[in-house]
Amino acid sequence: MNFSISEENYIKSIYHLQQQTETVTTNSLAQEIQTRPASVTDMLKKLQVKKILEYEKYKGFRLNATGNKVALNIVRRHRLWEYFLVTKLGFEWDKVHAIAEELEHVSSFELIQKLDTFLNYPQTDPHGDPIPDKHGKVRNIKQLCIAEVPEKKTVIVSSVSNQSTEMLELMKHYNLGIGTEVKINKRFSFDGSVEIKVAKQAPCILSEQVAKNIFVHHD
Amino acid sequence: MNFSISEENYIKSIYHLQQQTETVTTNSLAQEIQTRPASVTDMLKKLQVKKILEYEKYKGFRLNATGNKVALNIVRRHRLWEYFLVTKLGFEWDKVHAIAEELEHVSSFELIQKLDTFLNYPQTDPHGDPIPDKHGKVRNIKQLCIAEVPEKKTVIVSSVSNQSTEMLELMKHYNLGIGTEVKINKRFSFDGSVEIKVAKQAPCILSEQVAKNIFVHHD
DNA sequence: AATATTTTTTAGGTTTGTCTAAATTTTAAT
DNA sequence: ATTAAAATTTAGACAAACCTAAAAAATATT
16 A cells, blocks of 8 residues: 555654654644644545544544564664665765755655665664564564663663754764663662763763663663 | 646757757657657646747757756756666666666755765766766767777677667676676677677677667777 | 543645646747 | 637636634533
């Protein structure tokens, strides 16, 4: 089936909201997509006709199996382009999202296959989020944020959920990136802040807010 | 200024038609863009308001200086993407046009600059057409087709004006590509066909139709 | 339980880009 | 110079995707 750019944007946003809540509400989607609730309702009807949505009036909605597959394909395209932009064109982390947002709607299947091959089948995008394979399969690593890691443990940064310029600035300052080894020295229960140690640098303190946005995995 | 995808497609098509005729007609543009003359008239009015078109009712039209710059920028994007698709992703010649047609509308200026750098500032696209630089400057090599080359001369293939699968098939068969050295043995005035020699292969005959579509330059 | 508030949907309108059919202008032919 | 034909434009409609304002349903409050 074929989807317009608008439809694809709605599908992708519903998919993202579904990661957090079981069923998605009209208002939350409207906010996510920066549009009016009435516009959302219009689109929901269209997507229901196209049979990719489970939707009951006033009761919320979610993508069905077909819809999920479509969404994963869009996510795949988006993340492959982000990887391309950073590793091949030398873009910074925080500049790629908007561009990938446009590139992801270029619909050629062959293009994405060849891009994947060219990039050597990357597993995650520059923020550490997994790239679905061509069948829509995603390896989901258990996501553990720094705020939850036990003291004294050494872990590796796997992804960052906040992709703003400000976050990038902070991470660059502490030499933190995807793959960086980090030792969690101590957590202060007073404010949730965490002392960490990166390579041979002096230990530093991350606020709880930061610690909650940096995800890691073991060894 | 910002242009919609439709507007960009019109601008690009007007630019292409202008290469052949001084002023463009409504009908020819309608045919080029596969739409109705009435739709063309509608769009002409819009482009006139945006001040990129010289247009007088019933008298034909052409891009003004601003319009030409916009067009050259679109052409630049298109050709850089074509180059990318062929040299980096391994696409064949005849498959890239449709995809580049979509990619060219991704509007980030920085993206195109970085892509240009990544590709090492290519001068021509895979069909041999020149890629305008970021200021919209195009080096225009005098275009000479095989049908016009004097006998006994040795020349180098610089571009191919027909980009169909059929043409690609024929050129592959004779080991002809951009940069190939070709000696023009003899032209037969009876039907305009031309005998050529490529590398150490046996001489072969090109029909006039083919000879008119392959452009070359000296030494 | 009745009322107030919030959320969601409907009704009706706008813009962009398309269309058909009819009117107008230009060009060609007698 | 008329008339016929072709090209172009206008008029009026339509679909997609959005909007505002009002109605309806669900949730929260007293």
